[in-house]
Amino acid sequence: xxxxxxxxxxxxxxxxxxxxxxxxxxxxxxxxxxxxxxxxxxxxxxxxxxxxxxxxxxxxxxxxxxxxxxxxxxxxxxxxxxxxxxxxxxxxxxxxxxxxxxxxxx
Amino acid sequence: xxxxxxxxxxxxxxxxxxxxxxxxxxxxxxxxxxxxxxxxxxxxxxxxxxxxxxxxxxxxxxxxxxxxxxxxxxxxxxxxxxxxxxxxxxxxxxxxxxxxxxxxxx
DNA sequence: CGGGTTCATCGTTATTCAGCGATAAAAGAT
DNA sequence: ATCTTTTATCGCTGAATAACGATGAACCCG
Numbered sequence: 001x002x003x004x005x006x007x008x009x010x011x012x013x014x015x016x017x018x019x020x021x022x023x024x025x026x027x028x029x030x031x032x033x034x035x036x037x038x039x040x041x042x043x044x045x046x047x048x049x050x051x052x053x054x055x056x057x058x059x060x061x062x063x064x065x066x067x068x069x070x071x072x073x074x075x076x077x078x079x080x081x082x083x084x085x086x087x088x089x090x091x092x093x094x095x096x097x098x099x100x101x102x103x104x105x106x
Numbered sequence: 107x108x109x110x111x112x113x114x115x116x117x118x119x120x121x122x123x124x125x126x127x128x129x130x131x132x133x134x135x136x137x138x139x140x141x142x143x144x145x146x147x148x149x150x151x152x153x154x155x156x157x158x159x160x161x162x163x164x165x166x167x168x169x170x171x172x173x174x175x176x177x178x179x180x181x182x183x184x185x186x187x188x189x190x191x192x193x194x195x196x197x198x199x200x201x202x203x204x205x206x207x208x209x210x211x212x
Numbered sequence: 213c214g215g216g217t218t219c220a221t222c223g224t225t226a227t228t229c230a231g232c233g234a235t236a237a238a239a240g241a242t
Numbered sequence: 243a244t245c246t247t248t249t250a251t252c253g254c255t256g257a258a259t260a261a262c263g264a265t266g267a268a269c270c271c272g
Binding site: 179 | 259260261262263264268269270
């Protein structure tokens, strides 16, 4: 709805700027929504649980993921709305960069 | 042509994960191709020349920008091919995340 | 040759990041 | 009430980032 501005875009880009976090997003996408907790993610990643928790926090802070507390576990799922916003912002960015106007006529 | 893999995508994302670098790309896009040098960029940015040079280097290493030495100046321009590759990789990533298959039937 | 530009790089400082183990809190199970 | 599971957070270490000024190399122009 409201377009993301540069700081938002940069924040999301930075959050996506680590292969482990890309993997975490894919892992979350492959699970039933709201049924994937930190240990589930950790078992797919050969990293310490605390490290995975930190990465998830980065995704949380970037707004790409949301938390659903379920008893003793915290389940995570993708925020499709934010992903869509970011996709729109990306195409806007790319076209803005590529659709160079007639720069010769300045 | 060949799809970017995760490390490439993450590298580009990290390179784009700073507002100043987004601005640099826009500045380069607004200039005649191959006619924008480091000081030109610096004059639009209120940052030290060395800092701008560093940011440009990040974009160079990410393959988003290319250098054209012209006498005593180094001119920079966007690499449209890489931007296109990255755009394709992004949409592939987003659809891969959003087009969740029927996860209930596992 | 000598002076002026342009620029990447070096050295420094402060901040952030990535990874780990350990720990404590919260909630469920016995 | 006690034990177990899950998880976020703390403390730590090493590496990377961001910013700057200073410097030297490379190139043009007198």
